[in-house]
Amino acid sequence: MADDEEVVEEQEVVPVVESDVVIVAHEEQPLAPPKYEVRPRLGQKFQAQNVRDIILSTMQEQLMGRQYRVDQVPRWCKMIANGVRQRVQDLNMQRYKIIVTTTIIETRGAGIKCAQRCIWDPETDDYADNLYRNSSIFCYTICYGVYMY
Template identity: 30%
Template sequence: METASRASDQTFHIRPNPDDKFRSSTVRDVIHQVLVSNLSNYIYTTETADSTASNLSEAIRNKVVELSLPRYKYIVNVVMGANRGEGVKVGARCLWDADSDNFASDVFITETFFCTASVFAIYYY
């Protein structure tokens, strides 16, 4: 009888429940809302870009955590720069479980600056 109760108390899960899976489209909407609300009236300067990117990263992480997806750990990456008509590519390489881990990203562009934000979700099992 004791072993039966211990088996039900184990917290080892190899996959998230379907309802608790990280959905890229939902998180992309969250990222978009944070970027628009924080950057619509923002005037880009190199002096404030670092702190703004850090604040955006924290705001995005807090909003994603509010989705209450159990056992996920998040990495948020925000890149900002001046928009001078030059091309910019931002890339990432990850090693993860394609069945449970995922990512979402969005871009905010104005005539003077660009901002790209990515959220990487790693399922902790």
């Protein structure tokens, strides 16, 4: 694997002068530890409960007291998704890629089925979701936190 390969750094060349002959000496320096992290530190994992609260409060702020309007739904979805993403990024979960999707449908008594699939590391990656509904709107928002190695 690429992580197991040994990294060879350039060595500093120091010329040593002895009478008329120049001898080149190499100073050996130990390798520095890697500067990348493959796991989040304790306390830096995806904060699912905080994100759920952010999702619910953002949906309530945008949709409270509104009735379903097909011409306004794309704008509402963008506002909710961008608002959630920005507020989650403010939690400063370093090295997490934040992905937010929002779905708004009209409440008319019909059902809906949907599925999502992805491949990720269950030790570092996580998601949070929440829903909001009123007499005419059903809104479902999900936020993924994918750790960037």
